Amino acid sequence: MADTITIPEQQVQVIAECDVLVVGGGAAGMSAAIAAARQGADGILAERYGYLGGLASGGLIALLLTLDDGEGRQVIAGQCQELVERLEARGACFYPPKGEWGAADDALVERYRRWGLVWGSAPHVVRYSVAYDPEEYKYIANTWVGEAGVRLLYHRWASDAAVEMDRPHGGAPWRISHVVFTSKAGRQAVRASYVIDATGDGDIFLLAGESYARELVHPWLWFRMAGVNDAGAAQAGREGFFFRTVHGGQALMPWGAAERISRKIDATDPDDLTFAEVECRRMVMDEVDRLRAQVPGFEDAYLTDVALTLGITESRRLEGAYTLTREDMGRAFDDAIATTGHWTKYGAVYHIPYRSLLPRRVSNLLVAGRCISVDHRAHHATKEIPPAFATGEAAGIAAVQALRAAKPVQEVDVTALREALRRAGAIVPGAPAS
Numbered sequence: 001m002a003d004t005i006t007i008p009e010q011q012v013q014v015i016a017e018c019d020v021l022v023v024g025g026g027a028a029g030m031s032a033a034i035a036a037a038r039q040g041a042d043g044i045l046a047e048r049y050g051y052l053g054g055l056a057s058g059g060l061i062a063l064l065l066t067l068d069d070g071e072g073r074q075v076i077a078g079q080c081q082e083l084v085e086r087l088e089a090r091g092a093c094f095y096p097p098k099g100e101w102g103a104a105d106d107a108l109v110e111r112y113r114r115w116g117l118v119w120g121s122a123p124h125v126v127r128y129s130v131a132y133d134p135e136e137y138k139y140i141a142n143t144w145v146g147e148a149g150v151r152l153l154y155h156r157w158a159s160d161a162a163v164e165m166d167r168p169h170g171g172a173p174w175r176i177s178h179v180v181f182t183s184k185a186g187r188q189a190v191r192a193s194y195v196i197d198a199t200g201d202g203d204i205f206l207l208a209g210e211s212y213a214r215e216l217v218h219p220w221l222w223f224r225m226a227g228v229n230d231a232g233a234a235q236a237g238r239e240g241f242f243f244r245t246v247h248g249g250q251a252l253m254p255w256g257a258a259e260r261i262s263r264k265i266d267a268t269d270p271d272d273l274t275f276a277e278v279e280c281r282r283m284v285m286d287e288v289d290r291l292r293a294q295v296p297g298f299e300d301a302y303l304t305d306v307a308l309t310l311g312i313t314e315s316r317r318l319e320g321a322y323t324l325t326r327e328d329m330g331r332a333f334d335d336a337i338a339t340t341g342h343w344t345k346y347g348a349v350y351h352i353p354y355r356s357l358l359p360r361r362v363s364n365l366l367v368a369g370r371c372i373s374v375d376h377r378a379h380h381a382t383k384e385i386p387p388a389f390a391t392g393e394a395a396g397i398a399a400v401q402a403l404r405a406a407k408p409v410q411e412v413d414v415t416a417l418r419e420a421l422r423r424a425g426a427i428v429p430g431a432p433a434s
């Protein structure tokens with residue numbers, strides 16, 4: 001049996017209070033915080049690191065896959081589309097023009113495949129997918145949340161939640177009164193009327209006692225090299241698997257090393273993460289050496305950055321009010337808040353119900369991003385950056401609607417939510433076009 005110690009009770013300073021507290025500043029969390037602030041809420045966005053984006057920036061996963069249905073129709077807009085426009089205004093992204101989405105032309109498909117914008121099995125068509133610069137993303141994100149009036153708390157790691165009885169006879173009898181953060185300043189609490197868990201790993205729903213599914217995964221570590229002499233020629237060969245970036249002479253190595261790490265890990269176990277950090281970094285450097293030695297064009301290339309965070313596709317998934325499954329592909333829902341395409345499949349879409357963001361026990365908590373309530377197969381589609389934006393946006397607006405109505409999140413009027421999303425520029429399945 002493991003040794004234990006008892007920590008004395010501790011007074012924790014409450015450093016802030018707000019209407020909506022979003023924990024986790026990845027794609028979902030940023031989108032949620034901006035959406036809530038735009039609805040007039042006093043919002044806080046708390047993030048353990050010193051930048052926004054999570055996997056979409058620090059993880060170097062700088063590809064929006066996808067905003068379309070694989071048949072030429074855009075299915076995600078809203079704040080994800082706004083991100084594309086903000087990136088474009090800084091010359092920081094690359095994507096096929098609208099007239100080419102859905103085109104089956106081989107040369108076009110090959111052109112975009114080299115940017116990482118076409119995946120899956122043939123026959124291929126051009127997708128509405130976007131390659132971008134992750135440093136520009138971080139800069140845009142800071143500016144964007146500032147403009148929206150979101151209070152940003154960097155370097156705060158959510159480590160505890162104070163949960164109290166809410167409505168003893170209600171369907172969701174618990175509420176989170178405070179989230180406790182650990183930082184260089186010690187432990188500090190934030191009081192919030194509503195909380196959005198956008199930690200990717202479901203840290204908040206875990207702390208609040210919600211049930212969840214856990215997945216073991218192969219971790220990855222994306223990296224970039226510069227000084228590539230002739231990217232076109234190198235891509236034509238078979239020895240190198242990499243993507244072009246918005247910078248000439250730079251290559252993005254998706255997934256990291258060509259080889260897969262020897263075993264799956266539990267990405268919520270620090271010992272497994274330690275193993276993965278050491279092993280993946282070693283494999284990255286082996287791959288750098290191999291590329292330099294074997295791939296024409298890479299002779300003078302050098303490593304510029306390794307992802308700041310391991311590429312973790314999946315860890316905890318909420319078991320919420322509804323679990324979206326593979327069998328739900330294409331199924332319509334009255335409470336759908338977004339639609340997502342599938343990055344490796346053409347014409348495959350999931351409509352995401354509001355209930356997939358809803359916990360069962362806690363009345364003031366919503367979940368967004370890669371840890372929403374879906375099964376492993378549906379997760380392949382819903383975990384991507386565009387749907388993370390979309391579920392974040394929906395969670396942010398829903399939290400404000402619950403706040404205004406002084407109701408549990410389980411009782412939000414979904415017709416009003418869908419209408420508010422549509423007014424905000426989101427594409428809502430089954431709703432009239434704006």
Ligand SMILES: Cc1cc2nc3c(=O)[nH]c(=O)nc-3n(C[C@H](O)[C@H](O)[C@H](O)COP(=O)(O)OP(=O)(O)OC[C@H]3O[C@@H](n4cnc5c(N)ncnc54)[C@H](O)[C@@H]3O)c2cc1C
Nearest residue numbers: 024026027028048054055065158200311312313369370385
């Ligand atoms: C290897 C790999 C390849 C992928 N390829 C693509 C691709 O090409 N295109 C695509 O669109 N998607 C891709 N994805 C999926 C996509 O990158 C992620 O699923 C998506 O970015 C998740 O966004 P998120 O906001 O839900 O979570 P995350 O990006 O994980 O963000 C969570 C944030 O919460 C913070 N956080 C976590 N815990 C705490 C805590 N306790 N307290 C405070 N902060 C906390 C983290 O630091 C992070 O900033 C890929 C994923 C992987 C792993």
